[in-house]
Amino acid sequence: xxxxxxxxxxxxxxxxxxxxxxxxxxxxxxxxxxxxxxxxxxxxxxxxxxxxxxxxxxxxxxxxxxxxxxxxxxxxxxxxxxxxxxxxxxxxxxxxxxxxxxxxxxxxxxxxxxxxxxxxxxxxxxxxxxxxxxxxxxxxxxxxxxxxxxxxxxxxxxxxxxxxxxxxxxxxxxxxxxxxxxxxxxxxxxxxxxxxxxxxxxxxxxxxxxxxxxxxxxxxxxxxxxxxxxxxxxxxxxxxxxxxxxxxxxxxxxxxxxxxxxxxxxxxxxxxxxxxxxxxxxxxxxxxxxxxxxxxxxxxxxxxxxxxxxxxxxxxxxxxxxxxxxxxxxxxxxxxxxxxxxxxxxxxxxxxxxxxxxxxxxxxxxxxxxxxxxxxxxxxxxxxxxxxxxxxxxxxxxxxxxxxxxxxxxxxxxxxxxxxxxxxxxxxxxxxxxxxxxxxxxxxxxxxxxxxxxxxxx
Amino acid sequence: xxxxxxxxxxxxxxxxxxxxxxxxxxxxxxxxxxxxxxxxxxxxxxxxxxxxxxxxxxxxxxxxxxxxxxxxxxxxxxxxxxxxxxxxxxxxxxxxxxxxxxxxxxxxxxxxxxxxxxxxxxxxxxxxxxxxxxxxxxxxxx
Numbered sequence: 001x002x003x004x005x006x007x008x009x010x011x012x013x014x015x016x017x018x019x020x021x022x023x024x025x026x027x028x029x030x031x032x033x034x035x036x037x038x039x040x041x042x043x044x045x046x047x048x049x050x051x052x053x054x055x056x057x058x059x060x061x062x063x064x065x066x067x068x069x070x071x072x073x074x075x076x077x078x079x080x081x082x083x084x085x086x087x088x089x090x091x092x093x094x095x096x097x098x099x100x101x102x103x104x105x106x107x108x109x110x111x112x113x114x115x116x117x118x119x120x121x122x123x124x125x126x127x128x129x130x131x132x133x134x135x136x137x138x139x140x141x142x143x144x145x146x147x148x149x150x151x152x153x154x155x156x157x158x159x160x161x162x163x164x165x166x167x168x169x170x171x172x173x174x175x176x177x178x179x180x181x182x183x184x185x186x187x188x189x190x191x192x193x194x195x196x197x198x199x200x201x202x203x204x205x206x207x208x209x210x211x212x213x214x215x216x217x218x219x220x221x222x223x224x225x226x227x228x229x230x231x232x233x234x235x236x237x238x239x240x241x242x243x244x245x246x247x248x249x250x251x252x253x254x255x256x257x258x259x260x261x262x263x264x265x266x267x268x269x270x271x272x273x274x275x276x277x278x279x280x281x282x283x284x285x286x287x288x289x290x291x292x293x294x295x296x297x298x299x300x301x302x303x304x305x306x307x308x309x310x311x312x313x314x315x316x317x318x319x320x321x322x323x324x325x326x327x328x329x330x331x332x333x334x335x336x337x338x339x340x341x342x343x344x345x346x347x348x349x350x351x352x353x354x355x356x357x358x359x360x361x362x363x364x365x366x367x368x369x370x371x372x373x374x375x376x377x378x379x380x381x382x383x384x385x386x387x388x389x390x391x392x393x394x395x396x397x398x399x400x401x402x403x404x405x406x407x408x409x410x411x412x413x414x415x416x417x418x419x420x421x422x423x424x425x426x427x428x429x430x431x432x433x434x435x436x437x438x439x440x441x442x443x444x445x446x447x448x449x450x451x452x453x454x455x456x457x458x
Numbered sequence: 459x460x461x462x463x464x465x466x467x468x469x470x471x472x473x474x475x476x477x478x479x480x481x482x483x484x485x486x487x488x489x490x491x492x493x494x495x496x497x498x499x500x501x502x503x504x505x506x507x508x509x510x511x512x513x514x515x516x517x518x519x520x521x522x523x524x525x526x527x528x529x530x531x532x533x534x535x536x537x538x539x540x541x542x543x544x545x546x547x548x549x550x551x552x553x554x555x556x557x558x559x560x561x562x563x564x565x566x567x568x569x570x571x572x573x574x575x576x577x578x579x580x581x582x583x584x585x586x587x588x589x590x591x592x593x594x595x596x597x598x599x600x
Contacts, residue, residue, distance in 0.1 A: 034532070037564030042557065045567050046532050047521025111569075114516040126515025128529055162469065184515075186508045188586055189498035192528065193490070228465055235468035242476045246483045255594035256526045257498045258490055263592070265486065330596060333527030333535060413599045415542075416534035417564070 001363050003074035005081035010364045011091050012067025013357045017445065019060035019098070020350070024438055026053040031431040035424050044106065051105050051131050057345065058129065059098045064353030065174075065210055066094075066147055069167060071360045072217045073151050077158025082150050090146045097139040101132055123184055127195055130181045137181060144175040162231035163213045163220075166238055170209030177201045189257035200249045203349075204273060204315075208241045211311070211352045215280065215304060218359050222301050224292035233287075237279045244272035251323050255332055263325035270323040274316030277348075281308035297362060297369035299378040303355035306386060310347025318343055318393065330408050335400030335423075343393040346385075354382075354444075361448070370447070377447040384440030391433035399426035497590040510582025513575055522566070524600075526591055532564065535600025537586045542598055548583065549576045 001007070029049045032039045040049070074081050081087060104113045110126070117133035119125045124134060132140070148171060155164050180197040216234040220227055250266025284305050295301065318340040322331040331337070358378065362370045369375065406419040414422070495501070514520075519536070520529040526537045539548055552571065559565030571579070 033564070036562065038559045038562055041559040041565050042567055045522075046564070047518045047530070050521050050530055050532070051518065110518040110521075111516045119516060123512060123515065126518050126520065128520045131518060131521075162465065186503060186511060187498055187500050188511060188525075189494060189500075189589060192526070193487075232463070232465040232468045235465065235472045239468070239472040239475050242472075243479045246476075246479045247486070249483065250486075252528075253490075255591045256528070257494070257589040257591050259493045259497070260592050262486075262490075329594060332594065333524040333529070333531060335531055338531055407599050408596045413597045415599055419599075420564075 003080050005084040005087075006071050006074050006360075007364060008081065008084045008087040008091070009067040009071035009360060011088070012063050012070065013361060013364075015091070015095055016060045016063035016067060016353060017357070019056050019063065021441060021445070022102075023053055023056035023060060024434075024441055026050075026056065028431070028434050028438060031427065031434050034427040035431065048105055048110070051110075052102055054129055055101065055105070055131065057350075059094075061349050061353060063094070064349075064356065065171070066090075068214055068353065068356040068360070069147075069151055069171065069210075071356065071364075072214070073154050073164060073167075074158075076161045076164040076217070077155050079154060079158035082153035082157065086146055086150050090143050090150075093139065094143045097136055097143075101136045104133065105131075122182065124182055127181075127184065127191070129199060130195070140178065141175070144178065148172060148175055161227070162234060163216050166209050166216075166234055167213035170206045170213065173206030173209065174202060177206065192256045193253070193258065196249055196252045200252055201246070203344075204245045204248060205242065207349060208245065208276065209238050211307075211348055212238050212241070212280065214352050214356050215284065215307065218300060218304050218355055219284065219287045221359065222295040222297065222304065223287045223290065224295075225287045225290050230287060233279075233283045237276050237283060240272075240276035240279055244269050244275060248273050251325075251328070254325050254328055267324045271320060273323075274312065274320050277308075277312040277316035281312045284308035295369070297359060297375070299370070299375045299382070300355060300359035302379055302382055303351055303358050306382060307347060307351035307355055310343065310351055310386060310389070312347070314340065314343030314345070314347035314389075314393065318397075321397075330404050331400065334403050334407075335396045336404070337400075339393045339396035339400055342396065343389055346389045351386075371451060374447050374450045377443055377450050381440045381444035381447060384443060385437050386440075388433045388437035388440055392430050392437070395426045395430040395433060399423045399430070402426070499585065499588050499590075502585065502588070504581070506578050506581045507585045509575075510578035510580070510585075513571070513579050514582055517569055525586060526589070527594065533566065535595060536583055537589075537591070538595060538598060538600055540580065540584050540587050542600075545580050545584070548580050552576060552579070 026049050029040060029044065030046065030053055033046050033049065070081060070087055104117070108116070110131075113133060114125050117135055119134060122134055124137060125131055151171065152168060155168060177198050180194045183194050185191050212234050216230050219225065220230050247265055248270035250262040251270040253262035253266055285308070288301060288305060322328050322336050322340065362368065370378070402423045403419055406414045406422060407416060519525075522530050522533040524531065524535045524537070527535065543551060552566075552569070553576065555566045555568045557568045
């Protein structure tokens, strides 16, 4: 590696992968609870397993974002990290806080956890994805601020590239919009309105800036295409992201008590949200086709192409599928949403992190790329996980279409649980696809320990 | 992309476009806030409803159910549960959950709520049902 301080990225990547494994195991528990309702009940009720599943996802993606940033910022700024010690300290703070939170979810009833952790001082818990106890939320703020300070100082003392600037805007946005998680008014409509300022403006806003700059960085390194060309693309893509995504928040304001005009604003602007993702796909393929060198790390290039395609399918196509208000009237809050959520998170954010890890880890281990054998195994894991996720999404979509029909459209609408039992077959198929995903993940981890002949040092 | 379109043009469009659309979003949000009091029924929010919302949160109901379509999709929509079950039916359902669940079926935990807490939860759910949510859900099944 070019700068010694890039090494702090390594523990972040290892933690990210470890938490990813936990996320998938709990995903399998949830999938089984969908069909065997009393599985692990009352020890681990569905809501607890789901909290663990989604919170592990968020935390491992954040570990990945931080690790990726620590890896790429010194190279972009062409200077050592401002404080590698602070980065390592924050790693441990974040890991311990995250682990304690998960243990808290599993060890005591949620109401007890709320009582013990000072939810009465400031009520922020019990809202989807923002279930973390107050000390954890405050811990996230501290870690984020220390991280941003460290990264910003590094950029300020070094070169300020477009890629680094877009990344910093994304990361600062991430921290700023998280602050809305502390605002929980008693008026449930206002609560929901601003809840989306964290959730939507993260995943359909500033996180896409992080995604774009990671992708641009790896494409420059692996294809050797001129930085000017790549950075111009990056600006175009993130422009499209924000001009569609900010007002696109309106697609969450159709049925929560907000005025009807959001059905127009939300439908029109969120219908444009696939465009930046399509741009990313075209961008990735275009740059790889115009490559000026053959980078030995084929696996990283595969992840880069994969994240473009899967983000476009999952976030773009599956998002568009149910984003128009007249369609969403019937699909809102069904398995269609679950289908979209799974493929979008995997395609956009899981895969971009795996791309960065794939590119950076061999270099952190002192070689340009892993051995051919190891890369072949990693590519197998890519295909297994990706195809499994396509199946998960297709089965959930099938379940969702049937659910919408049975429960909301047919002449004799069925109660929720009756409809659920009728579509159980698709939940079983989703669970088997989940097992396939786990096999892919096991292969992925195996690929790190699978030696063979090494490529020469970077 | 042709040579005429430079990186600095792209950068300027990025900053300009982002600022413009964020300001537009703020303006729409501001307008929404002026209209909300007629729709969110805030004038009717009592301490009991506030207590019900807190109970809804600290028991992580959203981890299985949806409320106005948002949440998990494991258990029924509750924004209109009072329409399906009525006040007493809703309370009776929550109260009668077996501690160890129902064999083979998705089960709701037994929360051991007091009568006062049950009344607060139902008051909250009735309040949510009174919100003007543009005719959603499509029917009483949620």
